[in-house]
Amino acid sequence: MSDPNVAGAESGSRSYACQSCGAGLEYAPGTGSMRCPYCGREHPIAPAGRPVREHDYAELARMPPKPRGIAGAARLFACPGCGARTESDTLSERCQFCGTPLVADAASTERIVPEAILPFGIDRAGARDALRTWTSSRWFAPSSLKKVSEAETFKGSYLPYWTYDARTVSDYTGRRGVYYWVTETYTVTENGSTRTETRQVRRTRWSHAAGRVSRDFDDVLVPGTSRVASERLDKLTPWLLDRAVPYEERYLAGFQTVRYDIEPEDGLEAAKRRMAPVIESDCRHDIGGDEQRVSSVATRYSDLTYKLVLLPVWFLGYVHGGKTWQVMVNASTGEVIGQRPYSAARIIAAVLAGVAVVALIALLVVNAGARGQ
DSSP states (O other): OOOTTEEOGGGTEEEEBOTTTOOBOEEOTTSSEEEOTTTOOEEEOOOOSSOOOOEEGGGGGGSOOOOTTGGGOOEEEEOTTTOOEEEESEEEEEOTTTOOEEEEOHHHHOSSOOOEEOOOOSOHHHHHHHHHHHHHTOTTOOGGGGGOOSOSEEEEEEEEEEEEEEEEEEEEEEEEEEEEEEEEEEEEEETTEEEEEEEEEEEEEEEEEEEEEEEEEEEEEEEOOSSSOHHHHHTTOOOOGGGOEEOOGGGGTTSEEEOOOSOHHHHHHHHHHHHHHHHHHHHHHHHOSSEEEEEEEEEEEEEEEEEEEEEEEEEEEEEETTEEEEEEEETTTOOEEEOOOOOHHHHHHHHHHHHHHHHHHHHHHHHHHHHHO
């Protein structure tokens, strides 16, 4: 039996109508409901009735490859409200004419359907508060920046991420360094006279080391989109993945959802690069001693699983000094990263203050030395 709240499913895109006034429903951040932006009625989102599942990585080999160009291919959203057609390469959008929230059927076009979603936990007001706190706490920023409290542009988007679990066993070779001390004799000349003194000097005794370490990794997170630099996205961490729920299209309504354009096979290579420093740290700990040098590490991966998860981000743009500055807000924690102006006057004042402090300390040392003579 079809859902009376769902319209347009036969076109491959859907909207969700309010039972009271018929307007398009949107997901209400921080709740488990969809809300009508006009009459305010809330419609609970029924639990998916299934757990979030990790997928065996070997399944990928049995999947048909994604057709070339599909990641950037435009999708045609048919609006059931006004009948207009909106072209987009996303999984959810708004009708460009009437603003109705539209959600695509991911299973009809995506090679891999999202397994989980971390719903928006912070609404627009919360994102504005985060922006206000962030702008008011920037060091070396112009005083006028603290007056910025409103964003000129505001867009909530779900971004695709891959998560990977793996058991690793790593064989390593390296060197262990152990400190020891030797007595060194040296000559000191002072006021025309020479004397011999001794001091303790630290040396390092190196020896060969080899061994094996193991570690289980859980939910190693890798961006599934190239639209935003991964270095910027990494600054939005941590993500509250324990609050993720099984994928349900209704959480997308009212937000833009970016499709993945980084394949899971490429994501795994990025995940391995993220695992590597942790494994090397384990090797160093296993080598022991006072210093360690790791020469080689050979890692085997087993019980490898993956999943596609959607994570929420607010993209904000604010105007200051006649220029637009871009900011991103983690919509589950409120973490803010972005661009900001700097005040040359404040930086110069801080440098001069630092120089003054150093000069004062030097003067005090000189005066103390003069009094001691």
